[in-house]
Amino acid sequence: MPPKRVTAAERGRAEEIYRILEECYPDVRCTLEYRSPFHLLVMTILAAQCTxxxxxxxxxxxxxRFSTPRDFMNAPAGELxxxxxxxxxxxxxxxxxxQTSRMLEEEYGGMMPDTMxxxxxxxxxxxxxxxxxxxECHGKPAVIVDTHCQRLAFRMGFTKREDPAGVERDLMRLWREEHWTLFSHRLVYHGRAVCTARAPKCAECRINLLCPKRGVGKTAPGKTKTP
Known part of the structure; x- marks a missing residue:
């Protein structure tokens, strides 16, 4: 079945939400403090179910202690x-x-591949x-679906899917490619600061009136803000 066509109204609401979040979080970045593409790869593996x-x-x-793919692939048993x-x-x-370090070293000469x-x-x-x-490393358009992104995308009515790949596809259809990565980061920032998993601060949220709040039960008290 072909994907549902995005209407002008849906795209307009998505662009307005992007504009508001851009104002709220103008200087977003990856919150992992990495030194190199390889270090970022290691950190993202470590970040699974960790802050x-x-x-x-x-x-x-x-x-x-360990810096290069060769360092990690040769790390003594138990030390890593x-x-x-x-x-x-x-x-x-x-x-x-x-295993990933070995593959990078043996198949890519220690360089980070640039294809999905x-x-x-x-x-x-x-x-x-x-x-x-x-x-982050190759400057390619990418929608990064973590737990915050997936939760907010559902609450905001951008997707009804539960699988990250499906959420990714739905979000890709709403914005221009140059917005994908930054919007992903902004959803993370907003998910941590306002649209929290429990008792989201809807009354303080700048996109309150644009959000259908799917699946939201109890919210934190406060004065409603307008876009």
Whole structure:
């Protein structure tokens, strides 16, 4: 079945929400403090079910000890696991990092691939991580669907899908390519500051009157703001 056509009204509402969020969060960026494309890849693997703040803290010392793909693929057994223990799921994450490092070193000469297909071949890398690398490191249009993006996209009525790939496709149809990566970051910022998972601050939200609030139950009290 072909995708539903986006109406002028839907696109107009999406563009207005983009404009408002751009005003609210003018200087957005990836919140992982990376030094290189490879470091960002490692950090995004560590960030699965872990906060960016924790990953940033762990990697300040991790990258002093292991820096290149060769360093990670040759990390002594147990040492990498100890370094990343506080990020959770450390055994699986260490395995993915070692295998991905080996693939980068042996197949790409330590350089980061710049296609979705190549990135998805790497252990521990799904569409979210691949899109982070494409958008941040290669400047390619990419919609990054994390938990915040997926939650807000549903609440705002941009998608009814539950699978990240489907959410990604729905969001891609609403904005111009040059907006994709920055809009993804703005949804993350807004999801952390205002549109929280529990008791979102709808009364304080600048897009309150444009949002259908799908699935929202209890909200935090406050005075309603207009766009």
């Amino acid at each position: 960016d703040a924790r990953v940033n803290l762990v990697c300040r010392t991790l990258f002093d 696991e100890r370094e990343i223990h506080s990020c959770g799921f450390f055994n699986q994450k260490a395995k993915s990092i070692r 297909e190549a990135l998805l071949r790497m252990p521990g890398v799904g569409r979210k991580i691949a899109n982070v690398i494409l958008g």
